[in-house]
Amino acid sequence: MATVMEPDSSRELECRKICVERFIFAILYSVIAQYILLTVFLLLVNFSLFHPIGWILGSFRLLCSLSSWLWIMPLISAVIIHGIFLAKSYLSGVTYCPTRFQQIYRSVIQKWVLLTVNSVIGLLTSWLYTRFLRDDYRNLFLSIENGKHILNEKYLFLLLGGIFAGVYFFIKNKTEQASLNFPVIQLTRYQQIRAQLYYIIYRSLFKSFVPTLIYASFFYTFNCVYFRYKFVALFNGVSLAEESSLASFYAILSDFRLLMYCWILSSQILSNMDLMQALFHIFLTEYREFPLEKSSLATDCEVTLVEALTNKQILIIQQLAASNLFNIAEDCDRTRRTRLYALSIPGGHPYNWRTVSGECIRIIRDFSIELSKSIEGVVPKSRPEVSKLRPTASIDAEKIMMKQYNESYGIRSLSTSVGATVSSPKPQTSDICQAFDRRLDVVRSLLVSIPGIYYLFGEPKTAKPCYLLASQSQQIVWICQALASLAAHSIAEDQFGVVQDDLPLIIRTLLQLKQVVDKVGSIQLDVKKVDRNYVALKAAVRRSLYRITHSFADYLVDIVLEPSDMKALQGFVNYREV
Numbered sequence: 001m002a003t004v005m006e007p008d009s010s011r012e013l014e015c016r017k018i019c020v021e022r023f024i025f026a027i028l029y030s031v032i033a034q035y036i037l038l039t040v041f042l043l044l045v046n047f048s049l050f051h052p053i054g055w056i057l058g059s060f061r062l063l064c065s066l067s068s069w070l071w072i073m074p075l076i077s078a079v080i081i082h083g084i085f086l087a088k089s090y091l092s093g094v095t096y097c098p099t100r101f102q103q104i105y106r107s108v109i110q111k112w113v114l115l116t117v118n119s120v121i122g123l124l125t126s127w128l129y130t131r132f133l134r135d136d137y138r139n140l141f142l143s144i145e146n147g148k149h150i151l152n153e154k155y156l157f158l159l160l161g162g163i164f165a166g167v168y169f170f171i172k173n174k175t176e177q178a179s180l181n182f183p184v185i186q187l188t189r190y191q192q193i194r195a196q197l198y199y200i201i202y203r204s205l206f207k208s209f210v211p212t213l214i215y216a217s218f219f220y221t222f223n224c225v226y227f228r229y230k231f232v233a234l235f236n237g238v239s240l241a242e243e244s245s246l247a248s249f250y251a252i253l254s255d256f257r258l259l260m261y262c263w264i265l266s267s268q269i270l271s272n273m274d275l276m277q278a279l280f281h282i283f284l285t286e287y288r289e290f291p292l293e294k295s296s297l298a299t300d301c302e303v304t305l306v307e308a309l310t311n312k313q314i315l316i317i318q319q320l321a322a323s324n325l326f327n328i329a330e331d332c333d334r335t336r337r338t339r340l341y342a343l344s345i346p347g348g349h350p351y352n353w354r355t356v357s358g359e360c361i362r363i364i365r366d367f368s369i370e371l372s373k374s375i376e377g378v379v380p381k382s383r384p385e386v387s388k389l390r391p392t393a394s395i396d397a398e399k400i401m402m403k404q405y406n407e408s409y410g411i412r413s414l415s416t417s418v419g420a421t422v423s424s425p426k427p428q429t430s431d432i433c434q435a436f437d438r439r440l441d442v443v444r445s446l447l448v449s450i451p452g453i454y455y456l457f458g459e460p461k462t463a464k465p466c467y468l469l470a471s472q473s474q475q476i477v478w479i480c481q482a483l484a485s486l487a488a489h490s491i492a493e494d495q496f497g498v499v500q501d502d503l504p505l506i507i508r509t510l511l512q513l514k515q516v517v518d519k520v521g522s523i524q525l526d527v528k529k530v531d532r533n534y535v536a537l538k539a540a541v542r543r544s545l546y547r548i549t550h551s552f553a554d555y556l557v558d559i560v561l562e563p564s565d566m567k568a569l570q571g572f573v574n575y576r577e578v
Helices: 002-045 052-064 066-071 073-092 100-130 153-172 189-207 209-232 245-254 256-284 305-309 315-330 335-341 351-374 393-408 414-422 428-449 453-457 463-493 498-521 527-551 563-573
Strands: 141-143 149-151
Touching: 002 052, 002 073, 002 100, 002 189, 002 256, 002 315, 052 066, 066 073, 073 100, 073 256, 100 153, 100 256, 100 453, 153 209, 153 256, 189 209, 189 256, 209 256, 305 315, 305 351, 315 335, 315 463, 335 351, 335 463, 351 463, 351 498, 463 498, 463 527, 498 527, 498 563, 527 563
Parallel strands: none
Antiparallel strands: 141 149
């Protein structure tokens, strides 16, 4: 048994290695981004219009100094921990939680860890960047006469501002799950990083303006009244400035340089968080080419296209394989498609095509069956009721006279006589079971009627289809279009006719998926959750069927199809299917 499971475990290990390699590059680039953001900060705070050369050289001298490299190490450590946390969340993927209670229970620890990491990164970023400011902005305590020290509220304002920025980012992004949206046009890694770097830094300057003003209000409300007294009590020999809370707050708001520093720090923290997520997204969605078959020179652990498609444990690998198959089908170069249509040597069997097409059909069928089961019992959309004509007085009088006539001559209704004849006394055990079931239904309805019970512990009927569309629609879109494109190209490129044998099965599979997708469109689902995924899936299925019928329009009669499938294709043949 161990020898049978060994290849599967080795392929699983190789798939994880592919992901880990991308995680490492994403974390490494995130660390490099810290130096880029620090350079931008130094250029902003040391700006000098009259001494441009000294401004630039002084900023880079500070960046390359040994003290700067030592000060940045705590922040880099926090960034690496944050990257490892993001890597685990992307590797585990989106999990299905039928009830809101399970969703809260599974995510509460994850959310607390993420909140803590974001707060620590905000605090360390503020602590690092204040090292390059003046003394009255980078020291927690200021010395006064007689050897006494007072609390430097400007420095405390900047430190707490970093924590507030981290918490603000967590609140704004707490509902986002670790899901990937692959780009429509695949750009190079350098182009994506450059575009994201410019866009995120520019956007963060505007995103952090309002949070900075909100934080200034919070600082006066909570810190000046209560927090700073408790903070000073932790240190001996330290006192507060001899000014009122209102005066202290006015001194902070009137310090334009302090507010500007806080605004820049907030923008740097927000851009740091956004840039890290963007780097993970860029590296994880980067195109990868899987081999169609194992080469004689390659190791046995090399992951092929079919093996990547069958990997359900790591959703990223399956999505990368589906993207690779779609590019093979749509590529202008027919080299890889020719290898897909080719026969095996020796043997002369269409091994590559049969394995790839069989796995694609299995994935589509499993998705169709699972999506069809998930919408069972969901109420269809209500249609407008057709107004009925009210019976006239003559019709009512005729019905009353007919009823009196039947009662006078002892004529019974047909439905009544049949029901009386068919009905028979039921055993007492069945009556007890039915009474017990009715009581259970009553108890269940009473529990559900309690406010908040069903919201926490009830499973919404649309939860499972929303989850399936959100987690699997992307690869289904690629696979459907890839099968249709490969079938269309096979007319000119398939020399052995290996595709024509499986063409009826491909058409039937796509038609079954179309029926399920149409059912999903006829029920009441949450549009905000499934609108984008549902529209993309529906359009992909229609586009695939249109492409097959257009390419094989002259040969549909010769293809062995079921009468029901042929009837369902007539709308696509006549270009009337919408």
